[in-house]
Amino acid sequence: MKSRDLQKKTNKSELNSSNDSHNIMKNNDSLELSSTLSSQRITNSDIDVNDVISSMVDAEGHSGATVIFLGSVRNFGMNGKVKGMYYESYVKMAENKIKNIEEKAMEKYGIKKIKIVHRIGKLALGNNSVVIALSTPHSKDAFTACRFILARIKQEVPIWKKEILSKGDEKWVDGKSIKTN
Amino acid sequence: MPTLMPKIRVTVLYFAFIHEITRKKEEIMELSTNTSIKELILIILTRYPNIKNIKNIKISVNYRIVNSNSNLILKNADEVALLPPISGG
Numbered sequence: 083m084k085s086r087d088l089q090k091k092t093n094k095s096e097l098n099s100s101n102d103s104h105n106i107m108k109n110n111d112s113l114e115l116s117s118t119l120s121s122q123r124i125t126n127s128d129i130d131v132n133d134v135i136s137s138m139v140d141a142e143g144h145s146g147a148t149v150i151f152l153g154s155v156r157n158f159g160m161n162g163k164v165k166g167m168y169y170e171s172y173v174k175m176a177e178n179k180i181k182n183i184e185e186k187a188m189e190k191y192g193i194k195k196i197k198i199v200h201r202i203g204k205l206a207l208g209n210n211s212v213v214i215a216l217s218t219p220h221s222k223d224a225f226t227a228c229r230f231i232l233a234r235i236k237q238e239v240p241i242w243k244k245e246i247l248s249k250g251d252e253k254w255v256d257g258k259s260i261k262t263n
Numbered sequence: 264m265p266t267l268m269p270k271i272r273v274t275v276l277y278f279a280f281i282h283e284i285t286r287k288k289e290e291i292m293e294l295s296t297n298t299s300i301k302e303l304i305l306i307i308l309t310r311y312p313n314i315k316n317i318k319n320i321k322i323s324v325n326y327r328i329v330n331s332n333s334n335l336i337l338k339n340a341d342e343v344a345l346l347p348p349i350s351g352g
Contacts, residue, residue, distance in 0.1 A: 170278060235352050
């Protein structure tokens with residue numbers, strides 16, 4: 083299947099996913115957030131990277147470094163050649179966990195601005211699944227903080243992915259047990 | 264006339280590999296009051312024995328991870344989730 087066809091299916095799937103009892107995002111799931119934190123950390127829409135970058139602009143100059151990590155769908159995975167990926171999440175818990183990771187990282191690395199977004203639903207090859215953006219006064223802290231956050235997301239946030247394989251079948255990725263603190 | 268046992272209703276959520284076993288993503292279970300999380304897990308494993316084949320499942324109650332052997336007593340309207348190993352990022 084060509085990626086354009088998969089993208090069409092992706093869009094259709096996203097429409098269908100509004101009925102998905104796990105991935106549905108209810109209005110009352112929104113969280114009380116401080117002004118420096120993002121308002122939506124789990125999304126079933128394409129992540130607007132330019133918007134994320136814009137949110138890092140610091141007109142007062144508190145930060146000298148901004149690091150952005152983009153995780154995207156690769157064409158090979160644990161079960162062979164991949165043509166797409168499906169992500170599922172326990173949305174409310176995942177939002178809480180990411181917020182908690184943001185707060186810990188901000189305190190630990192002196193982060194001035196931060197935005198983390200993880201996409202769910204059906205993604206085509208090359209689509210961004212996760213974006214981490216943050217700014218700090220010095221570059222060393224920004225790189226270290228970004229690695230710290232990505233590792234914590236993989237260890238703590240209830241998100242699961244299923245590989246849509248080129249040979250036609252689909253397989254859940256055998257991940258890691260959720261780490262508890 | 265026999266007295267009716269009071270009941271509570273909890274929502275149980277199944278994710279990823281687990282909902283492929285249960286064939287449903289969530290269900291409401293009616294339980295006796297004073298049912299512990301440990302007892303609920305036994306009920307679930309009796310209903311869906313193949314869940315035992317999945318290792319390292321964590322349990323959450325109202326978004327907090329709890330010990331699956333816990334004697335924590337469930338309350339009406341609690342949300343319990345079975346969380347298999349994760350793979351985000």
